[in-house]
Amino acid sequence: MLHFPDMQLGDNENCLILGESGCGKTTLLHLLAGLRTPSQGEVLFNNTSLTPLSTSDRDRFRGKNIGVIFQSSAFIASLSVLENLMMPLMLSGQIQDENKAKELLSIVHLDHKIQKPINELSIGEQQRVSIIRSIIHGPKWVLADEPTSALDNKNAESVIELLTSITNANNASLIVVTHDHRWNNAISHAIRL
Amino acid sequence: MNIVKLAIKNIRHQWLDSALSILLLAFGVGAISMLILVEKQTTEQFNKNIQDIDMVLGAKGSPLQLILANVYHVDAPTGNIKVGEAKIITQNPTIETAIPLAYGDNYQQWRIVGTDKNYALHYSMKLKQGNEFKDEYEATIGAEVAQATGLKLGDQFLSTHGLDQEQNDEEHAHHHEYTVVGIYEKSGTVIDKLILTPVETIWHAHEEEPSENVASVETDSTLQPAPIPAIKKGPMMMLRPAHAPTAGPNDNKEVTAYLLKKRTPMAQIILPNLIKDSKMQLALPAIEINRLSQNFGIGMDTIQAIAILIMALSFISIFVSLYNSLKKRKYELALMRSMGASKWTVFSLIQLEGIITTIIGIILGGFLSRIGLSVLSQQLNNSFHYQFQITDFSIGEIILVGTTIAGGILACAIPAYQAYKLDISKTLAHE
Numbered sequence: 017m018l019h020f021p022d023m024q025l026g027d028n029e030n031c032l033i034l035g036e037s038g039c040g041k042t043t044l045l046h047l048l049a050g051l052r053t054p055s056q057g058e059v060l061f062n063n064t065s066l067t068p069l070s071t072s073d074r075d076r077f078r079g080k081n082i083g084v085i086f087q088s089s090a091f092i093a094s095l096s097v098l099e100n101l102m103m104p105l106m107l108s109g110q111i112q113d114e115n116k117a118k119e120l121l122s123i124v125h126l127d128h129k130i131q132k133p134i135n136e137l138s139i140g141e142q143q144r145v146s147i148i149r150s151i152i153h154g155p156k157w158v159l160a161d162e163p164t165s166a167l168d169n170k171n172a173e174s175v176i177e178l179l180t181s182i183t184n185a186n187n188a189s190l191i192v193v194t195h196d197h198r199w200n201n202a203i204s205h206a207i208r209l
Numbered sequence: 210m211n212i213v214k215l216a217i218k219n220i221r222h223q224w225l226d227s228a229l230s231i232l233l234l235a236f237g238v239g240a241i242s243m244l245i246l247v248e249k250q251t252t253e254q255f256n257k258n259i260q261d262i263d264m265v266l267g268a269k270g271s272p273l274q275l276i277l278a279n280v281y282h283v284d285a286p287t288g289n290i291k292v293g294e295a296k297i298i299t300q301n302p303t304i305e306t307a308i309p310l311a312y313g314d315n316y317q318q319w320r321i322v323g324t325d326k327n328y329a330l331h332y333s334m335k336l337k338q339g340n341e342f343k344d345e346y347e348a349t350i351g352a353e354v355a356q357a358t359g360l361k362l363g364d365q366f367l368s369t370h371g372l373d374q375e376q377n378d379e380e381h382a383h384h385h386e387y388t389v390v391g392i393y394e395k396s397g398t399v400i401d402k403l404i405l406t407p408v409e410t411i412w413h414a415h416e417e418e419p420s421e422n423v424a425s426v427e428t429d430s431t432l433q434p435a436p437i438p439a440i441k442k443g444p445m446m447m448l449r450p451a452h453a454p455t456a457g458p459n460d461n462k463e464v465t466a467y468l469l470k471k472r473t474p475m476a477q478i479i480l481p482n483l484i485k486d487s488k489m490q491l492a493l494p495a496i497e498i499n500r501l502s503q504n505f506g507i508g509m510d511t512i513q514a515i516a517i518l519i520m521a522l523s524f525i526s527i528f529v530s531l532y533n534s535l536k537k538r539k540y541e542l543a544l545m546r547s548m549g550a551s552k553w554t555v556f557s558l559i560q561l562e563g564i565i566t567t568i569i570g571i572i573l574g575g576f577l578s579r580i581g582l583s584v585l586s587q588q589l590n591n592s593f594h595y596q597f598q599i600t601d602f603s604i605g606e607i608i609l610v611g612t613t614i615a616g617g618i619l620a621c622a623i624p625a626y627q628a629y630k631l632d633i634s635k636t637l638a639h640e
Binding site: 042043046049051052071072075076078079080084086090091092093094095099102103104106107108112149153 | 210223544545553634637
């Protein structure tokens with residue numbers, strides 16, 4: 017049984033959730049994303065509580081309002097970069113705007129690989145695409161699970177810089193769950209588990 | 210991007226897994242649809258050619274052979290009968306029409322049949338060019354004969370003795386010249402494959418060279434019409450011929466068979482009795498063909514059972530490949546859920562992949578059945594001048610398609626349900 021303290025986050029405010037391995041960081045992130053429900057307590061987004069929602073309503077809410085970045089960047093293997101970027105738009109029932117994908121990809125200098133099969137990209141490139149994917153459907157909250165723990169200092173720095181700037185530019189709150197202290201300078205609001 | 214596109218991309222991505230399922234399904238569906246078409250078309254052909262032929266009168270022998278030889282023209286005739294002897298049947302009041310058929314010759318392996326105008330009339334043949342034959346050595350030819358031999362109106366050709374010999378066989382050449390006076394329109398009946406000429410032509414052609422297996426003129430002048438057997442008093446009396454058949458100049462001539470159309474159902478009961486002591490027999494096409502298709506049916510059932518087995522295997526293959534791919538793709542599906550896909554979306558995705566695989570199998574199976582049919586048709590055409598229509602389509606095939614899709618849906622029901630029940634949090638945390 018895991019217990020988490022009460023925590024609150026204002027609009028457009030970023031937050032760091034720090035903790036060592038095995039203390040339930042990923043579980044907390046899944047609770048926040050509505051991928052699982054707590055046995056006690058609740059998760060509220062602007063007065064919408066995720067807990068009493070039906071599974072499909074929770075799916076819908078998540079699809080519209082939340083973007084998730086996982087530890088290992090995962091994609092649908094049969095699709096191209098562009099098609100993978102269209103998935104959040106398709107699944108949340110939005111217009112599949114290819115120009116938006118191109119625009120966002122050019123920020124991370126990957127617009128020339130837009131038609132490539134996703135598996136032909138390097139790990140670093142894939143991670144950048146997964147960051148774009150978490151923001152493309154205009155979510156209010158972006159949840160990231162250990163986005164930098166596998167990276168060296170130089171790459172970690174650029175991912176931290178990219179994530180904070182891109183969420184800021186798209187008016188989304190960034191919540192990072194990590195044990196990586198390199199984040200401490202980027203996000204001041206930190207909660208320790 | 211939509212869910213159908215996604216399903217197609219997924220199938221293409223793991224095409225090797227799908228290929229076995231598709232191939233098995235294609236063979237199963239192909240075999241069954243071919244059986245359906247063969248059965249439908251043979252039945253159609255048989256029924257079209259039987260059209261109101263109630264009985265066939267011919268020489269004793271296998272009744273099935275008599276029917277096959279004289280109604281469908283695919284087997285050797287059982288022998289010949291005398292016109293005079295046959296009069297007890299052909300002039301019987303219970304018989305409406307009796308169409309004589311006399312064989313013996315061919316032109317480039319297309320059978321020449323001596324007959325009268327009733328034969329073409331019976332099949333409601335229409336002339337495309339020229340006229341019906343009138344005099345000896347005039348020939349009206351079927352559409353397929355015209356197409357295959359290139360014979361045109363006014364052309365003359367030499368017949369060859371026998372039913373199957375090649376034209377250049379000197380020994381059997383008659384050197385009787387026929388003239389094409391008419392060409393029939395294609396009718397889908399057996400006449401398409403025949404060369405029709407007056408029955409007198411055949412008699413005349415064989416006058417000088419009587420032989421065992423052809424209609425010929427016998428020199429035995431003592432032959433008389435068969436006597437009418439005494440029928441005991443009873444209801445049958447009414448159907449006894451009112452008078453003995455009149456003798457005619459052609460009584461000693463021979464024909465291969467008569468196609469009979471009855472006037473009353475009683476004919477079937479009374480007529481066989483009249484000839485039971487003669488060398489003739491009456492065969493009922495409906496009964497013989499029924500018997501034939503029953504024997505045919507056993508073979509068909511076996512092939513059908515094998516085909517159903519192959520289809521069952523293909524459904525198992527679809528199940529196994531989806532089940533296996535699901536293990537690999539669990540994370541992908543959980544990812545879709547994290548992006549807002551509902552349980553039903555991932556359920557339908559797996560279901561769609563199964564259905565699309567099934568549909569590809571069905572389409573391929575349809576092609577396979579047509580290829581098989583055209584090969585079979587080619588072979589039948591070489592030996593019997595019979596063909597199958599490969600562009601044909603049967604109601605049975607619609608049922609086959611429906612059943613197959615239902616089987617495909619059932620085969621992926623379990624994998625799809627597993628996708629539906631997927632614990633996304635556990636899967637994403639790699640637990």
